Amino acid sequence: MFKIAAVFLSQLIFFTIILFLAPALFIRQRVYDLHEEAAVQLPLSPSSTYSRPIDVTTPNLNSISFFLKNPNLKNQQTLVLSVFNQSGVIRQSTFSGRNVGDPSWLTYKFDPISGSPSHLTVEISSLGQSVDSLYLLANKSGQPVYRLTHKSTDLRQSLNQSAANQTAKLGSLSRPFIVFYFIILITADLFLFVPINIKPQNKAVNRLKQPE
């Protein structure tokens, strides 16, 4: 009885580690990426500004990335990335065009913005003198392609989020599959310990050598 309980417990611990603890421990920030096709190149000429409204449904937004193109890697202008809410600028930083690849994501990491849902606007503007040497990649509608990340501030929140995600996932999983899977698994576990009489005078057994 103790051995069966030990087997069940070890499997339960394994599933708990893989399904709940591993995501909580390792996924400390979640990427929100629409995977939009970069169909249009918008020139980041001096004093040009591009913005896009976003609806943030997950708390602790901690970075925004724009997809840029820097042909021949020659751009040196100053870029400003900003995040606005209804009150005004809540996060802002400057970057050099030297940091932009061809193409590459330009990421602005900042202290997490708590609270959700919220309507924010993300903006990129140029203060430089170079003309048409840097391009912002946009979707077919001309809206800048972007990527966000949301950070879990502490392990407890991460665990709660992981638990919520997995519970929702397992709740949506096919019921017949769950039932079938655990019946098979438990039956296999029990088989390890249930006594079975096997006739030793078996042809296949007789053909086998004794172990060394």
Place this chain on the structure above:
Amino acid sequence: MTVRQRFLNPLVLAFIIRLIIMPLFYHPDIKSQHYHFQFLSQGYLNIYQFIDQNLPRLAYTDTFNYLPLTYFFFGAIQFLLRPFLPHDFFLWLNDWGVGANDYPNLYCFMFILKIPYLFFDFLTAFLILRLTNSPKAFRLWLFNPISLYVIYVLGNFDIVPVFFTCLSLYLVKKQRYSFSALSLGIAISLKAYPVLFLPFIILRPPYRLRLIFSYIFLATLPLLATIIPFLFGHHFLQSFTGSGLTQKIMEYRFLQLPLFPVLYFFILIHYLLTRPSSQYFHLSLVFLIFLSLVNFHPQWLIWFLPFQLVYIFTKPSLVYLHLPLYFLVFTYIFLTPDSFLFWGHLTAVDSQFINLTSPHSLLFYRFSLNPDLIRDLSHRAITLYSIFLASAYVQNRRRLP
């Protein structure tokens, strides 16, 4: 030890381990393969032509790079598995956009799609048991990390041609040489690599040309039967020119000579000159030079594994000597610049795992090391260790009963 302790309990324990692993791990290869297999049940017999003519409309735009029998065999298997798959299976299969793997039923898809591999895996275990008459070899196959990783984490179908190559060797043991050649032919029709084993299986004294040609014919018959209908269209040939394996075995050269074919040839000559020695020793040597001289894909490791296990199982020291090799091999695999070869395996658990920093990126961004150099060094270490293992093989050379 009782029969139960020697066979049943290891078998059930191995089954439990596989049950646990199967639903949790993912690799996009299984999705891309089944994406193509679905078209068989839609009536498309020429998958190469279908993809070529419909590429702009397809959700997944990669070509089908496998042989026709693979398409028919696994297309039929997918059709048979359909009643057991959840309703959103085809939705997931054709979803290559945002949230492509955010499906709760991904656990179920992974489990059910790997059931055929489980079947062939256990059949291969029983073949190894019959080849060696030893529960030790049986257990070595059931619990070795390479086959568990390739079959149930990568979810690759290579276990099926591996089974047929093992069956081929079993039939040689039973002196059913024609069926052995046919079995090898089926393996070759699924994936081309068993051609490497052909000389070791069909060449045996007396070296009668008529017999040799008949075995070659039988070994190529399944392949010819399945590819002839496609040979006259350029679509099939386009998919097959520049096969990954052919390119890679020719990669390493010395004085313009590709090393792998040259060393393979020497091993084959030695095998022919030292008959009736066991093929397993020589195939294990081929495996070591393959590891050393080919920038292998992880799934290729399973090709030689049964022969290697059959050769080494009687010597525990030889078995333990392979542990550092496996460590180096996994280091090489995990340093591949491909997120799906590390964190991405846990995509079924949470699709955000793919965004975690891979070991390759970690070495570069956190430790300012060149990960490609380290990966290359690990391959060099595999080469050096393989030379050491080869000498250990030679010292422990034996004949199978």
